[in-house]
Amino acid sequence: MSSLINTTVKPFKATAYHGGEFVQVTDETIKGQWSVFFFYPADFTFVCPTELGDVADLYKEFQKIGVEVYSVSTDTHFTHKAWHDASETIKKIAYPMIGDPTHAISRNFGVLIEEEGLALRGTFVVNPEGVIKVAEIHDLGIGRDAKELLRKVQAAQYVASHPGEVCPAKWTPGAKTLAPSLDLVGKI
Numbered sequence: 001m002s003s004l005i006n007t008t009v010k011p012f013k014a015t016a017y018h019g020g021e022f023v024q025v026t027d028e029t030i031k032g033q034w035s036v037f038f039f040y041p042a043d044f045t046f047v048c049p050t051e052l053g054d055v056a057d058l059y060k061e062f063q064k065i066g067v068e069v070y071s072v073s074t075d076t077h078f079t080h081k082a083w084h085d086a087s088e089t090i091k092k093i094a095y096p097m098i099g100d101p102t103h104a105i106s107r108n109f110g111v112l113i114e115e116e117g118l119a120l121r122g123t124f125v126v127n128p129e130g131v132i133k134v135a136e137i138h139d140l141g142i143g144r145d146a147k148e149l150l151r152k153v154q155a156a157q158y159v160a161s162h163p164g165e166v167c168p169a170k171w172t173p174g175a176k177t178l179a180p181s182l183d184l185v186g187k188i
Contacts, residue, residue, distance in 0.1 A: 004124070004132045010108040016070070016096035017080035025070065025098055031130050034067040034157060036149065039111045039122035043075045043083040047143045049090055051121070054146040056092040067153055069095040074117055076101045111137055123149060125156050133160075 013026045038055060040048040052071055055062075062069055073080075077099035084090050084097070098105065100119070106112035111122035123144060125134035133156045138144060155167040158177070165177040168188075178184065 004110060004135045007132055009126055009130045009132065012105045012108060014072075014098045014100060014105060015077040016098040017077045017084060018096035019094070022077050022081075023096065025096060027130060030068070030070075030126060032128050034065070034128060034153060035126040036062065036067060036069045036153065037109065037122070037124040037126065038069060038071045038144075038149075039106060039109065039119040039124075040071065040073050041118040041121070041140055042073055043079050043090075044086075047121075047141065048073075049087060051143050051146075053089040053092055054144075055149070056089075056094065058146045058150055059094055061150055062095075062153070065154060065157065070098050071095065072098040072100050072105055072119065074100050074103055074106055074112075074119055125149075125153050127156070127160060 009027050009030065011027045013024065015022050016025045038051075040051060042048065055069055055071070059069060071093070077097070080097040080099055084093060100106050103112050103117060106119040109122055109124060111120040113120060121138035121140065121142065121144060123134070123136045124132050127133050134152050151172060154173050155171055158167055158173070159165065162177070165179055167177055171177065178188075
């Protein structure tokens with residue numbers, strides 16, 4: 001499997017449930033701002049609502065730093081609406097929930113389990129030019145942490161706006177960064 005890092009999001013067109021409406025989302029829609037694509041296996045399941053609810057709880061923090069979150073599963077946008085209406089946890093979601101019933105988006109991001117028609121738990125941070133800067137894929141039983149995702153987005157944004165600097169492990173906004181140089185080799 002080749003890495004998606006520093007590749008451009010492939011063209012797509014999909015319908016999402018967002019703000020009580022069905023809206024169209026495309027690869028062009030996402031350009032001009034940072035985006036997170038948050039793939040999950042299916043609506044009406046077990047780990048998925050815990051993750052989506054966790055992201056919903058931090059959604060305003062993502063918005064403050066100019067990031068739109070898109071959850072994506074191979075369900076339809078109609079199923080997303082039904083789940084939103086039925087679940088107290090999913091009712092909290094204010095970000096677009098993309099339906100991928102053709103599996104095209106999941107396949108493009110390399111998270112589709114072909115024989116099951118479901119997506120693995122994939123998280124992708126995309127810059128305003130549509131280039132993937134973070135790619136992380138989990139097995140179905142391993143949930144993700146929205147706080148750590150927020151930190152990774154902040155680090156990606158920092159590196160993008162500060163050429164020549166990198167963010168070390170556990171970096172958070174305001175913490176010291178590194179400027180790679182020959183003088184640092186073997187001294188960290």
